Amino acid sequence: MAFYKHILYTGLSDEDLMRYVARGKEKAFTELYRRYGNKMLIFFYQRLYQxxxxxxxxxxxxxxxxxxxxxxxxxxxxxxxxxxxVAYNQCKNEYRKNASGLTKKERYTLDSSLDICENPSFENDYDLKTFSESLELELQKMDDKHGLTFILRHQDGLAIKEISKIMQCSEGTVKSRLFYAIKRLAQKLQIFKGQIKNN
Structure with missing residues (x-):
């Protein structure tokens, strides 16, 4: 019976799981952690200086x-x-706390993921590594808002609407930041033409 109940939890939406968490249901919390634990660990790792x-x-x-x-x-x-x-605000608070002692490069070590390119067609790992390093360098030159907007969209795969809520700005602002970021990256990384797409 306990196993059957757990299966029921796996079929619930995130929002329904939170309703059960509010009632003290440990297995509902366990299921939420299973869904988001690794995602959020990567999120923090990439944004907190690795x-x-x-x-x-x-x-x-x-x-x-x-x-x-x-x-x-x-x-x-x-x-x-x-x-x-919530996670984004935790990072912002950390940045504010340590801002006086951080360089821009240190704030952007978070952007070095190889998963940013959605449809890679590199012939070998060396080319992929070169692209990733070049992309990271260009992201380091961007201000926080444009760089992070790009990461939330193209690495974490969040929708425009979700990003607008997370960053507390309008959807139009998110789209504008993405347009600016992708235009800049396309100019700077012409050698990798076709690897960055504005979806």
Whole structure:
């Protein structure tokens, strides 16, 4: 019977799982962690200077907030947008706390993922590595808002609407930032033409 109940949890939406978490259902929380734990760990790792211990600490704090105060989530809203917004604010607070001692390069070590290119057609790992390094260097030159908007869209795969909620700006602003970021990258990375797409 316990196994059957767990299967029921796996079929629930994120929002329904949060309703059960608010009632103290441990397996509902476990299912949410299964869905988002690794995603959010990567999110923190890439945005917190590739510091694994710090990323794990932030992940712990994020899910602790869910356990301690599940009522802070409005179950009529989309959970994925909410959890990214909470994580994004955690990172912003960390940046503010350490801003005086950070270089721009350190703030952007988060952008070095190889997954940014959605449809890679590189002939070998060397070309992919070269593209990733070149893309990272160009992202380092962008301001935080444009660079992070690009990452949320093309690495994390979030919708325009979700990004607008996370970054607390209009959808038009998100689209404008993406247009600017992609135009700049296309100009700077012409050798990799066709690898970056404005979807």
């Amino acid at each position: 510091d694994k211990e710090k990323a794990e600490d932030f992940l712990h704090d994020l899910f602790l907030k869910i356990i301690e105060n599940p009522q802070s989530f409005n179950t009529n809203k989309k959970f994925s947008t909410w959890i990214y917004a």
